[in-house]
Every structure is written in C-alpha cells, then in structure tokens.
Amino acid sequence: MLQHPRPYPEPCFGVHDQVLAAALAYPRSIAIREDGGEISYRQLERRATALARRLMYAGIPPGSVVAVRMRRSTDQVIALLGVLLAGCAFLVIDPDDPEERRAFMIADSGAAGVVAREADGEVAPGEIRLDDEEFGRGINLPARGGADLAYVVYTSGTTGVPNGVEITHDNLLNFMQWTIRAFAVTSQDRAGYAMGLTFDAAQSEIWPYLASGASIEIVDPMTRTSAELLQRWLIERAITIGTIPMALAEQLLSASWPQGIPLRLMLTGGDVLRAFPRASLPFEFVNNYGPSECTIAVTSGRVPVRGEMTDADGPDLLPTIGAPIDGADIHLLDDDMQPVPDGAEGEIWIGGRCVGRGYRHRPQLTAAKFLPDPFSIRPNARLYRTGDRARRLASGEFAFCGRTDSQTKIRGVRIELDEVAVCLQRHPSVGAAVVTVREHAVSGRQLIAYVAPVPGRGEGDAGLASLPSAEEMRNFVERHLPRSHAPAHFVPLAALPMTRNGKVDLEALPAPEPIAPAGRRPQTETEMAVAEIVCDILELDDVSADDDFFLIGGHSLLATQVVIQSREAFGVELTLRDLFETPTIEGLAAEIDARLAQGRGFVPAMEAPPQQGLELR
Template sequence: MGHDLVPSAVHARSNAAPAQLALTDRERVISYEELDIRARRLARRLRELGAGRDVLVGVALDRSAEFVVAALGALYAGAAYVPLDCQYPAERIAFMLQDAAPAVVVSDARLAARLPRGAWPTLMIDVADGGDALAAEAVGADSTASSLAYVIYTSGSTGRPKGVEVTHGNLTNLVRWHHRAFGVTAEDRASQLSSPGFDAAVWEVWPYLASGASVHFADDQSRLDPGRLRDWLLERRITVGFVPTPVAERLLALEWPSEAPLRVLLTGADTLHRHPPAGLPFTLVNNYGPTEAAVVTTSGAIASADAGESRPTIGKPIDNVDVHIVDEHLRPVATGMVGELCVGGAGVARGYRNRPELTAARFVPDPFSARPGARLYRTGDRARRLPDGDIAFLGRVDGQLKVRGFRIEPDEIVAALDADPAVVASAVAVHDDGAGDRRLVAYVVPAPDMVPLPSMLRERLKTTLPEYMIPAVFVRLDTLPLTANGKVDRDALPAPDTADVLRDEPVTAPRTPVEQRLALIVASLLDTSAVGVNDNFFLLGGHSLLGTQLIARVRDAFGVDLPLRALFDHPTVEALAAEVERAILSRIEAAA
C-alpha cells in the first residue's frame, strides 16, 4: 500500500484502474470508479452535516456493497464510521446511538424505520450519494494516523455495550501486514461473510480495496451452510477468504478440487480444535486478536493433521505488534508458563468511548516499550509461549465467554435473565459437546411456584440482547453452586441433561419408526439422552451449523434430500418426520 491511510489508498486504486471490479453482492456490481465517485459525493454531504476528524457517522445498512460505500464515504469525509447492525434489539441500538452520538446516520428507507429518534439526522444513501462528484471534499480531509477510523461495540460486563475506538494508524498497520503476509494483489478475489458489527468485517474489506482487489459478498444461505459456502467460494473463484472457526472446521472436512482458486483460508474468532487434513489445495491460517487490538494480533499457517496431535496454535505476532505473556503483576513469565496475554505496539486501539475508568484499567502504560505514551492492552486471555515462538491460546482469565466467534460477557445475559419475575437467580456458561461445538447454556433458579418457559425467556432476552447472546439451552437448578467466597462456581455447573432442560411442553415419546430414528439423530447431535416429538430443535440448543449436519444425517438415514429451510419451518421431530415421510412417498410415486 503506497499511501499512508486507507481512504487515500482506495482513492489511488480508483485513479489507477477505474474500471476494475471493487464490490459485488446479490444486487450490485460496483467498479472502483463508481465506488470512489459515490463515496466522494456522500463525503461532501456528510461534511455539510458536521462530519470530520474524530466525528462519528453511524452506518445502519445490511451487510452489502452499499454498507462499504457508506463506510468509505465516512472515511473520505475524515470521520469514523460506526456499524449499526439493525438485527440487534431496538434497545441495544438506541444505547449505541446515544453513546456514540454520531453527527449523522446513513441508512435506507427500510432500515431507517427501525432506528430510534435522536439528535442525529438520518441520511438516505440512495439520495446522499447523488449530485456533482467534482464538488466533493478532498479524500480523507484532515485525517491522520491518530484520528479515528471506526468504532465497534462489543459486549460489556455491566450490561452496557462498550465502543472500541480504533485509529487510522491501527487500521493501516493491519492492512500493510495483510498485504505482505498474503501477497494480496489487484487480481485477488476476497469473500465477505461477517456481520457489519463484527470486527472481522473490517478485515474482509479494507486490505483488499486498498490493493485494488475485489470483495464478494456471500448470500446468507451460503455463508451459514458449509457445503453451499464451499460451492460459492469455488463458483466465485475466491482466492483469499475469512471464515469463522466453527464453519471453517466443517469446510476442512469437505472434498475440494485440486484446482480450486482458493489459496488462503483465514480463520479465527474462536478456538481451532484440529489441524486440516493433508492434501487441501489451500493454506489454512489461524488468527487471534481482540477488537481492542484492531482485529488481528497473532497469525500462523496450520500444518496438516499428520504434523502432530496437539491443538493448533494462534501463531506469532503480526508486524509491529508485541505480545507479552505476563503474571498478575505484569511481569513476563517463562516460556511454556501460563499467563495473561497482553498486546502492545501498533495495533492497540485508543480505548473505550466515554469509559475513561475502564480504558485506564485495560489500556495500561507499556512497561516493555521505550516509546513515550506507549500502552499495553490487557486482553484477559490466558496463553503460553511455546519454544518455537508460537502462542497457545488457553481461554479466559475472567468469566468472559466466546461462542462461535462472538465475545460474550455472561453478566450481561445474567442481568437480563434476573430481571424476569419467574427467575430468582441465574448463571451462564459454555458447554462443549466434545466435538468442537460450543453452546451457550443458561442455568436458572425459578421463583417459588413458577416454571419459566424457555420460549418466554428467549423472547424476553431478545428485546435487549443480540441473537448470538441468546442461550441455546435453559437448565433448571434448585440452587446455583457457589465457591467458598460466595461466587457462582461455573466449574460446578452441570452439563445439560434431559431431565433438567426446561421445555415448553412435557416430553412425548416418538411413536413411528421415522420419529424414533429422527429423535435418535437429534439426540446424538445435541448430546442429550432423549428427545420428544414436540421438542423444538432450536429450543434444545440447535443452530444453523448443527442444522446442516442434521439434514445430512437425514439424507443418509432416509435417502431424502431436504433443504435446510425445511428444518426452520418444521423444527420439531414430529413435524420434520412428516416432511421426511412426504419426501419418501414422493420418491416412491415418482419411481412407480
């Protein structure tokens, strides 16, 4: 990247190759010239509304090419963008807007109707990027390496999301390392799968646009289904792509053609449990990094399964980033010893928006740097450095959880559960089924003479929490296990068991051969001892990735090919068994 900051680098690519493909999704194909012109027009309008250095611009748009146009418009205006995922509950979006205090929010007519009213004007993107491009402000305006590029909100332990302020210097370091590490050129075709509010989306876009490559947005059906995703990656001739760890692990188990265009599969955001099989046509690269350190802190290629049985590492620090493994007094521990992973160097973000005390606690003076004002970010993650310099990730120091790539503060869920009058006390933990699938489990102590229904608890939580923070299973306990000092003993929380899992209806045993076999398949997938015909697959802890496995096992067991949509429309054993029987009957009639 020959230009100092990302917006100027993207603008330079537009001047160098205006007709080159920049972005494509299901609805649009956008060249670098069109991207640049529309972003410059939008930037001019944003500047008129007060956008500028360290001023925030909210972007309330779906995961799409239009989102990138809006984000680049904010950067061209010299401002920072704040992704607002409109799938979040209205209360959460309202808090984020009040806390961020954007000068303006860019949206469209459909999504703007979901936004709460406030002091900020709402600018419709299809209107805002019209007009005379030649009158646009200079690209990047007065941005510098120390000014903000974006703010992303993550889960907060107090029940409030916290906004992480990331600078242009942080972002530029990520982009430059990415270009060098993976040899990105204008010929590359990158995938985009992550939701806008997840910091991996930053990584999926800017390194490629700054190098003249193209970014391709996967449709929602493909990004959730490993088989479809593989086919989409091949069809779109993707050469470099990021896939969250749980999906990546299933992609690795699929067959790949030797001539696949994909050369690098990036993964991260959760623990990688196994090495890739030998013979894959691409390199698997595992990555680690908190939002507070600009997406990626460490990275490393993972050798094939025959290289050893140990769990894959998270690699080594990226360019200009320092990783220190320390004890509780910030003193380095010896190689091989366990300590807290702390991050220094060019990736360390400015801090948390409007949270000076929390910023001071987590972003501390860097005792290992001679640079004045250098800071160290305390991740709260446990790790150890191996003799070859690689780092082994060992989980959290505190109670923070990670499920399918999302970082979750359990206290935020507990606060929402405890507000329900049917709940006296609650706790949240992650249950690992032993096959690498991690599920969020809520443990509730019901109020006297009350039996909380999981559907009602789930609906209550959905009013304040995003979908990824909704527990997969609710387990009833008489009391919560406590440690000697009176804190909830999460290590003593039991694994979900059929007898204790809350249900909306009593268990009804399977009655037909199809129901019986289907119930066994569901029980095996969900690691439970028994499943009734009225049990909802998703209320028992199922999700889309497990759903694809269920559909595959149905195909093997009954010889019928049901779409994943059938499971969403018919999530109980009884209803899905009826769909299987209909499919079997149709196959017999067709053969007659």
C-alpha cells in the same frame, strides 16, 4: 483516468486514501460483486463521495461517529467508505440485532447520524438514505487519518453493558499493510466477505483488498452458515483468499477439495482451533488471534499438517495462534507484570501500533485495561491486558492456554458470561442467574443458564414454579442481546449453590438433563418429515411438534442444515429467517405446507450434486 471533483489529501494517511489510490490505478476493475450485480472502483468512489458530501451537508462534523445500519451488501461497503471520506468514524449496526441493543450502541457511541436503506427496514426520519445520486459537487471533503478515529466496534462487557472499542486510522492501516505484505495481496485477488457484520474481523475482509485493487465477493446469508454451500461458493466464485468463521473452517479442513482451484489461502480466528489441515489441501491454512481492542489480529501463523509438528511440547499440542504480526508486541507476564520464561504460562499483554485508543466514554475501564508500556521507548506507548493466557514455544509461536476470567467464545462470538447472567437477572421473575459453558457432542460449545427464583416466591416446587419457562427466558435474552448470546439450556434451581466464601460453586452446578418431548407428537406427514430431519441433525430419539429447535440443542449452523434438508425434501424455498421466526416443528411444517399450497415450490439449484462435495472424515 478517474477524475476527482476535488484533490484528495496527499500523502495518503487515511484508510480511505488507500482505497482512492486503488480507484485511480484500477478505475474499471471490479471492486465488489454480489448476487445481482457488481460495481467498479470508479463507481465505488463516486457513490462513496456522494454519501460523504451528503453527510457534510447534513451538518455532521468531521471526527463524529456515524452508524451504518445495513446488512452485508455492496451498499454497506459503499457507506463505510463514504463515512471515512466525510472524515468520520463508522459504527456497524446489524439490522437483525435486537432493537434495544441497536438503540443503545447508537446512543452510547454518540453517533451524529445513521445511514440506512429501505432494503434493511424502514428508513426513520432523520436517518440518511444511501442512494445512487450525485450530490454536492462544491463540497470539499476533509483530510483525516493517522490518530483520527476510523471505527467503533462493540464487545461484550462484564457489567452487562457492551463497550465500544475505538480504533484509529493508524491502527487499521498497520493491519492492512501487514495483510497485504504477509499474504501478497494484489489486484488479481478475489476475497470473500463472510464474517459476522458486527465483528471487527469483518473489516479484515474489506480494507486490505480495496486498498490493493482486488475484488470483494459478498456471500449470501444462507451460504455463510453452511460448510457445504460455502465450499461450493468458494470454488465457483474463484475466491483466492477466504476468511472463514472457525466453526465452518474446521469442517472445511475435513472436506474433499479438487486440486488446482484459485483458493490459495484460508484464514480463520476468533476461537480455539482444534483441527489440523491435511497434506492434500490445495491451499494454505492460517490461524489468526487478536482482541478487538488491538485491531483484528496481533498474531498469525500458517497451520502445518499434523505430521509436520516437531515442537518438543508433545504430539497433542493444538495448533498455535502464530507469531506477532508487524506492529504488534506480545508480552507474556505474571501477576506482577514481569515476563515469564519461555515455555511457562503467562497472561497476554499487547503493545505496539495495533493498540486502539480505548473504550468510548469509559475512561475508568480504559485506564484499567490500557496501561503504560514499560517495555517501549515510544512516548505514551500503552499495553492492553487481554485476560488470555499463553506460552511461548521454541518456534517463537504462541500456544493459547485459555482465559483468566468469565469471557468465552461460542462459534467465534466473543461472549461475557456475566453479561448474559445480568440480562437474565433483569427478568422480574428471576432472582439469581449464572451462565457457564459446556461441550456437547453434536452442538459443540453451549451456554448453560442456571436460574433461581426471586426470594419470597415460595419454597421448593412453589419457588421453581414461579420461574419463567425456558422459551420465555430465551425470548427475553434475545430481546436484549444478539441471538448468539442466548443459552441453549435453562436449568431451574431452588437456589444457586454457594462456596464457603459466598461465591457461586460452579463445580456443584448439575449437568443439564436431556430435554424430553413435552408437547403433542407430530401428526401430519409434513410435521413427521420435519421432525425426522431435526432428530437426525441433533441426534435425538424423538421431538414433539411444539419443541423449539433452539431450545433442544440447535444453533444457527445446525439451523442451516435443517433449512437445506427441508428445501431438498419438499422442494420449497426456505431461508434461515423462516426457521428463526417459526422455530417449532409445527411452525416450520405449517410454513412449508403454506408454500406448497401457494405453488411456491421449486427445484433448488443446490440439489444438483457437486463434482467435489463435502465429505467429512
């Protein structure tokens, strides 16, 4: 039996206590697997406990926020658990986010420390290094849980400044307990860890499964952005429950799947689901909905095949967002906070055990979004105002009807359009900016930025000439915001069109014109081959050697296809990072040529055709 150096508090009130209970019950079972190794529950507990003691030895008091600056890995999960064991709350920091954003979140959260490792960048002075050594056997760990803070996650803000959402142990335990019950999670399950690092949905892939003695399989960066590779990974790794980003989940619904695979549940959420599963799929498909402020998910429902839709709302109804989970109260209210009749649209307000504390260091915003719950008999109960609209169907499930403000989601990423516009307006050569969303046949939902010059820089063409180039504006946005927030198109205007009331006339904004190749034509054989791959994926007639993939309609999911096809065409090892760092046709071709010249070619294992490939229909 696993021997602890000090007794852990009983009964179990903290998220970490649930994991420790599983470690006692299943000490030799595999807790986490990733390429290159695996660790047991015994090893997970020992390493996390050592980190917790190291944090306490460093003088970080219980109740503090501790940032974990690591990529998705076994070490990252160990660090998150170690922070909880130290009585602190964790803040996940993606090392690939812009430095300015990382620094802001650490400072704004008031983080008392940062845990890091060499594999994700240099460990700065003052940061706490994660290692394998035993530490501080005489240091007792505090008992924390219940209303204590478990984690902070940052979401987009309408003012251009992201807001830190505070989630307690009780909030997260409610979600964990519902997940374990609703999906019958046991120690025999294998769950994938594939969601974006800084999304709260990533926590849904960790804690319910570690609390059940199940194992977590960590997906590599390339696989998690490719439907074909992800399908193969789910099958080969014998995943039983997979949480998949919406954009990839919709593709996987159309794939050809073998029968009898271990996968029994595929979960998705974070965006509007527009596809139904086929009757032949060997697993159940579940759609979840919930804002970060209310702990990952507040409604959930199995998505039926289209032929099973019997609701009177009509055959064109999109999949619902399900019914309330345990501990979540869903109210559809009108502008006077009165319930609307069943079948009528109303704004979604959320109450119950799932509602988080509020926004860190934002008391006014918290007071505006978290209001006293007039429908509850619980003392100090609050409702969270989502800004989402829905209607209740006869089945008791909810049909999502859109937003009431400027917030949107692009490939599952929650984005405040005003945040991107505010960022652009910080550029010294941009006088005004507005950001909208448009549908593209190939790229899906895209951010479109309309920019006008600073007044006084000249009239007509002279004013437009003073604006920065699309490439410069994209680079500017990516220095301040995550890459997912960068617009796909930048439309220069002499001035933004206005309504009589002095607001931007969104209806008068022109559609972005197709981007014509403006540079030299591809010349070398490699450039021409890369250009052909890009044209095929983006469905373009032509590209120049100077074209930036991300400025002609590309995004991370399509970038994965470019990398995969380039690897197959040239037999060289490429990664998504290569394309992000050299996004032009010329740059990627030069990178390929350099690797071929160095003899770094290889025959990738993925080139062997799978028995059950991805056949989109």
